[in-house]
Amino acid sequence: MVEEEIRRGPWTEQEDFKLVYFVNMFGDRRWDFIAKVSGLNRTGKSCRLRWVNYLHPDLKRGKLTSQEERLVTELHSKWGNRWSRIARKLPGRTDNEIKNYWRTHMRKKKALEKKRASSSSSSPVSSSSLSSLFSSNHAVDSDASKEVGEESFYDTGGCDDIMGLIGAEEEGGEKGYSLDDIWEDIVMSEEKDMYNILQPVYEGHSEEGCNFSYPPPMIYSPSSWEFNSSHPLWVMDEEESSMMLFPTLSDQYYSCYEQGNAFLTG
């Protein structure tokens, strides 16, 4: 017997369909099992990642809004690189997405700082003195403070990032935010955000920033799934799922299901 090689690399549309189909069947828990029965020749890990980062119906896609960016910055200054924790505060965003954003953001910022430093090397106020000034004014938790002053992975240094961000916004003509302002903003908008952010996803809209290129995510309609982020319906027993899946199919889902079936049956 020749054991089939484990597939790696980018997922194909067919694989996505298969995965969605089997996750609907068995829930999004037993990834090794799903990987096996689906015949995807992927690892359970890989399947989980694809689902969590790309196929999950709860995902909001597209660029982070300025509000989200601010939230990420603030939460990062509190929690450091606890991406999944941060992601939980941004409905529809994945830890991977936020991690990627942060990395890009930090690179940009670093490049900017370098530019500034080289162009005004004689300036008495360096970015590092700024950041040390700033960090002395704001307590951060151990995670974040560990990063201040040392070259961490993303060269984060929580607090001066906020300075950078706020400064950037001021340059852009927007008003400058203090941390208090930011927090107030966050608290005020949190509930509204939950609604605004999730609504388009649930409704399968392709509003700006919700542009799935594949059909799978839109097959979940709130009416058919009654999705609840704290208790996802797809976390269920095999028996439950097989009993519930079919009677609750919406027309939209059903057509996609058939499409998926066509893939599976060849």
Place this chain on the structure above:
DNA sequence: AACTAGTACAACCGCTGTACC
């Protein structure tokens, strides 16, 4: 038009935590 650098994003790897036996 061709090349390069920068950016965004998907995916993998390795480690850790946790549930189960």
Place this chain on the structure above:
DNA sequence: AGGTACAGCGGTTGTACTAGT
């Protein structure tokens, strides 16, 4: 209590795309 399997998390890498030269 210890071992094992699996899920989750954070870090890292690869690559496609885009803007600038």
